[in-house]
Amino acid sequence: MSSNQKFLVIGSNGQIGTVLTKKLAEKYGYENVVGSDLRPPKKHTKFIFEECSVLDFNRLGIIISKYNITDVYLLAAYLSAKGENSMDKAWDLNINGLINVLNFAKEKKIKKIFWPSSIAIFGSTTPKKNVDQYAITEPETIYGVSKLSGESLCNYYHNKFGVDVRSLRYPGIIGWESMPGGGTTDYAVDIFHEAIKNQKYECFLSKNRSLPMMYMDDAIRATIGIMEAPSEQIKIRTSYNLSALSFSPKQIGDEIKSHIKNFKITYSPDNRDRLAESWPQSINDDHARNDWGWRPNFNLSQMVSDIILNLNKIYKKEKI
Numbered sequence: 604m605s606s607n608q609k610f611l612v613i614g615s616n617g618q619i620g621t622v623l624t625k626k627l628a629e630k631y632g633y634e635n636v637v638g639s640d641l642r643p644p645k646k647h648t649k650f651i652f653e654e655c656s657v658l659d660f661n662r663l664g665i666i667i668s669k670y671n672i673t674d675v676y677l678l679a680a681y682l683s684a685k686g687e688n689s690m691d692k693a694w695d696l697n698i699n700g701l702i703n704v705l706n707f708a709k710e711k712k713i714k715k716i717f718w719p720s721s722i723a724i725f726g727s728t729t730p731k732k733n734v735d736q737y738a739i740t741e742p743e744t745i746y747g748v749s750k751l752s753g754e755s756l757c758n759y760y761h762n763k764f765g766v767d768v769r770s771l772r773y774p775g776i777i778g779w780e781s782m783p784g785g786g787t788t789d790y791a792v793d794i795f796h797e798a799i800k801n802q803k804y805e806c807f808l809s810k811n812r813s814l815p816m817m818y819m820d821d822a823i824r825a826t827i828g829i830m831e832a833p834s835e836q837i838k839i840r841t842s843y844n845l846s847a848l849s850f851s852p853k854q855i856g857d858e859i860k861s862h863i864k865n866f867k868i869t870y871s872p873d874n875r876d877r878l879a880e881s882w883p884q885s886i887n888d889d890h891a892r893n894d895w896g897w898r899p900n901f902n903l904s905q906m907v908s909d910i911i912l913n914l915n916k917i918y919k920k921e922k923i
């Protein structure tokens with residue numbers, strides 16, 4: 604890291620933001636990382652925190668100059684399921700938030716941006732398996748539409764103004780340190796908490812609905828990895844396909860059962876199952892592997908063991 608790098612994570616209370624902010628602070632020093640969100644974090648954190656909405660351009664500018672921010676990780680977003688109930692808000696946050704941050708880079712107030720896209724940019728006209736980087740993109744949610752437009756904005760700002768913006772198409776991200784909210788892939792986090800607390804889970808996706816997924820640990824390595832890669836290795840400035848795992852509710856349920864014998868999963872698919880149906884089942888990420896050396900570490904059984912181990916510790920501590 605260059606000695607004057609300072610990081611701002613926008614959306615630091617969110618599922619990925621919580622873990623990423625901590626990892627960046629451990630790696631680069633707590634004095635060099637600022638978290639920001641609409642409200643202060645519920646649990647005490649050691650990193651610097653500023654209350655801010657990404658839609659508030661002036662306040663964002665004050666924070667960027669107060670801490671001499673160089674690198675922004677923009678994680679604040681309306682996800683797929685929540686976005687369908689608040690179309691205007693989803694578009695506003697996902698697009699105008701991104702434009703605000705891109706404009707700070709255009710004006711040379713910051714140097715580098717990370718912004719996540721998603722597998723939701725694909726739709727039912729995309730092939731289901733091993734989906735190529737340049738496959739058809741006809742998204743069927745406002746979240747997917749905003750992410751696809753965001754990818755084009757990133758590419759445009761890079762080509763026209765030289766903005767160093769880097770992006771990954773996240774699959775569903777699963778971890779034990781934080782809870783997701785408003786997504787279609789959230790079941791794959793909820794299931795662990797219910798399995799440990801109640802030995803049962805009613806799944807809102809159908810039994811064999813396979814989706815691309817990734818353990819949080821791999822997602823954080825990919826995120827920091829693409830940001831640390833030399834600029835000339837980042838050949839795609841829309842967003843990179845990124846892949847690790849693909850599994851259905853039944854498959855993750857079976858894996859959990861190998862740790863928690865009495866665990867029972869039932870299925871009660873709702874409208875989120877229709878969103879999931881339009882997405883790919885698996886993704887080809889050869890470009891990320893070849894351009895900047897991406898490799899995932901966790902397979903399904905390693906991920907499930909690690910999550911159960913860590914959640915058991917947390918729930919035991921809560922009982923004491």
Ligand code: AKB
Nearest residue numbers: 682683721786787788
């Ligand atoms: C969601 O389910 O909306 C997200 C995503 C796949 O981008 N986790």
